[in-house]
Amino acid sequence: MHATLPLMRRFGFPALRRARLETLQVNLGYRCNQSCLHCHVNAGPTRREEMARDTVADVLVFLSVAKIRKLDITGGAPELNANFRELVRRARELGVQVIDRCNLTILEEPGQEDLAQFLAGERVEIIASLPCYTQELVDRQRGAGVYERSIRGLRKLNALGYGAPGSGLELNLVYNPQGPTLPPPQEQLEADYRRVLGEQHGVLFNRLFTLANMPIQRFGSMLISKGQFNSYMALLHGAHRDENLEGVMCRTLLSVDWQGYVYDCDFNQMLDLPLRMEGAAHGRKRTHLGELIGRELQGNPIAVRDHCYGCTAGQGSSCGGALGG
Numbered sequence: 001m002h003a004t005l006p007l008m009r010r011f012g013f014p015a016l017r018r019a020r021l022e023t024l025q026v027n028l029g030y031r032c033n034q035s036c037l038h039c040h041v042n043a044g045p046t047r048r049e050e051m052a053r054d055t056v057a058d059v060l061v062f063l064s065v066a067k068i069r070k071l072d073i074t075g076g077a078p079e080l081n082a083n084f085r086e087l088v089r090r091a092r093e094l095g096v097q098v099i100d101r102c103n104l105t106i107l108e109e110p111g112q113e114d115l116a117q118f119l120a121g122e123r124v125e126i127i128a129s130l131p132c133y134t135q136e137l138v139d140r141q142r143g144a145g146v147y148e149r150s151i152r153g154l155r156k157l158n159a160l161g162y163g164a165p166g167s168g169l170e171l172n173l174v175y176n177p178q179g180p181t182l183p184p185p186q187e188q189l190e191a192d193y194r195r196v197l198g199e200q201h202g203v204l205f206n207r208l209f210t211l212a213n214m215p216i217q218r219f220g221s222m223l224i225s226k227g228q229f230n231s232y233m234a235l236l237h238g239a240h241r242d243e244n245l246e247g248v249m250c251r252t253l254l255s256v257d258w259q260g261y262v263y264d265c266d267f268n269q270m271l272d273l274p275l276r277m278e279g280a281a282h283g284r285k286r287t288h289l290g291e292l293i294g295r296e297l298q299g300n301p302i303a304v305r306d307h308c309y310g311c312t313a314g315q316g317s318s319c320g321g322a323l324g325g
Contacts, residue, residue, distance in 0.1 A: 008305035104153035209321030
C-alpha cells in the first residue's frame with residue numbers, strides 16, 4: 001500500500017475553522033464483506049479493527065452531554081460490529097437521528113437476515129453505496145454479483161417502506177466515479193438513477209449523493225501504481241471553488257475512529273491526521289472522544305492537506321453529496 005500523506009502538501013489547501021458541531025460520525029471498524037476498488041478506508045473481510053463496547057459507551061455519553069442530534073455510523077460494514085444494534089437503539093432512545101452507511105450486500109450476510117427489519121423499526125436513515133446503475137460497472141468496481149445482491153437489498157428495503165413517499169424512511173444512494181474523474185452533475189445523474197432503477201427493477205429511493213473519490217488508502221495507492229496520482233491531484237486543485245469551503249462537512253462534523261480517537265473528518269482519520277485542540281500541548285498526537293466532553297470545538301482549526309480539494313472541486317463533495325451546482 002503506497003502512502004499518500006507525504007504527497008499532500010503540493011498546493012496548500014486554504015485554512016479552515018470549525019462551526020457549531022452538528023454530527024458525530026462514528027467508524028465502528030474496518031471489517032467489511034466487500035473490498036471495493038474506490039474504498040478510502042481500505043476495508044475488507046480480513047480487517048480486524050472493531051470498536052469495543054466501552055468505546056461505544058463513550059459515544060453514547062458524548063451524544064447525550066453534547067446534545068448532538070445526528071449520529072452517522074460508518075465502517076467498513078458497520079453492521080458487522082457486535083455493538084451496532086445496541087448503539088442504534090440507545091441513540092434513538094436519546095432522540096438522535098441515526099444514519100447507517102450500508103453497502104446493501106450486508107443485508108444478505110449470515111446472521112443479518114433481520115437487519116433490514118431492525119433498521120426500519122428504529123427508523124434509521126440508510127445511505128447505501130451503489131456506485132452506478134448498471135451491473136457491469138458496479139461489479140467491476142465492487143466484485144462479481146454485487147449488483148444483483150444490491151438490487152435485492154434495495155427491494156427488501158422498499159418492501160419495508162424505505163424510499164416510499166410519506167413513509168419517513170429515508171433511503172439515499174451514493175455514486176462514486178469509476179476512476180480519477182470528477183462526478184457528473186448530481187441532479188442530472190439522480191434522474192438517470194431514478195429512471196433506470198425504477199424501470200428495470202422497480203426500485204425507489206429518496207436522493208442520490210455524488211462523491212468524489214479520495215486519493216488516499218486503496219484508491220490513492222492505485223493511482224500511484226498507475227502513475228495517475230499527480231494528474232488527479234492537479235484535476236482536483238484546478239476545479240476548486242472557494243464557495244464550497246463554507247459547506248464542507250468537517251466544519252460541523254466530528255469523526256471518531258474504532259478506538260475512540262477524534263478527527264475532523266473520516267478522510268483525515270484514514271490519513272492519521274488527528275483533530276488538534278487549539279492551545280493543546282505541542283507534540284500531542286491524538287485526542288480521545290472522552291476528553292472532549294464539555295469542550296467547545298467551534299472556532300477550532302481544521303487539519304487540512306491537499307486531499308481536501310476532493311471536497312471542494314467542481315460541485316463539491318461531502319457525506320451528503322454535492323455542495324453546489
